[in-house]
Amino acid sequence: MLIGNEPADLKLMLMDSAQCFRWERAGDSFGAVINGKPVWLKSDDSGIHADGECDIAYLRRYLDLERDYSSLAGMYAQYPAAANAITLYPGLRVLNQEPWEALVSFIMSANNNVSRIRGLVMAIMRRFGTAFHTENGTLYSFPEPSVIAAASLEALTELRMGYRAPYLKNTATIICEGFPIETLSDMPYEEAHKLLTTLPGVGDKVADCVLLFGCEHASAFPVDVWVERLMRSWFGAEGLNRRQIKALAREKFGDHAGLLQQFLFHAARTGAINV
DNA sequence: GCCCAGGAGATGT
């Protein structure tokens, strides 16, 4: 069924932009268990289509289709590098993932490469998620915190996540004990960020990824190695450390800093723009 | 074999 006709590059958004690591690809379709239901998405000239029993409103929000990206480049017209990066990827959007999924994914991301992060997130789902058999293959749900909290450290270590295993298990336990993960989206940015960094394996950068990709905090500005480089190259951040770079970017770029970050990050990481 | 990866935590200053 048709879920929208907004500009949306599904391969870029779901597979190649390193904001999400849990979609499968089958030909030109992309599948995952979303909101408890397996779904395959496909895009063509007539729009974005979903194959499966799905909640259209949920999927539209997940894909951020309700946000108008057409004005984003204009918003940052005073920064040519920013406007260029946005113009490069007319189908890139920042997903609205579940906070728990973003939390797990970006705990796995610490000092790790994109290829291996995907492998770890997929392994976690295959090992602890629920299987759904579809025409295009088997899809797995993202396991609930209680399942990860109940898993043995050995079972997690077997997935080759290394020193991140205790981070994951202990964070899952804290979530199960009542950490208000679902209300982070309603808190002021600073409060939500501070609270997130109390979790094991969650520092400044991972907290910002969780807020941006899982809690609708569009001003969150994660600074990784690529963003650090590009901010120094193009935005006058020479000599600043990551904390200072983030403060500068949030001040310069405002409420939608995180959206811009995603375009800049992808442009830099893929070599579309030199850093 | 080497350096690197969407860093965090511990330690020392």
Add this chain to the structure above:
DNA sequence: ACATCTCATGGG
């Protein structure tokens, strides 16, 4: 507050 080390694993 800031700089430096180490951490597990494998991609390129």
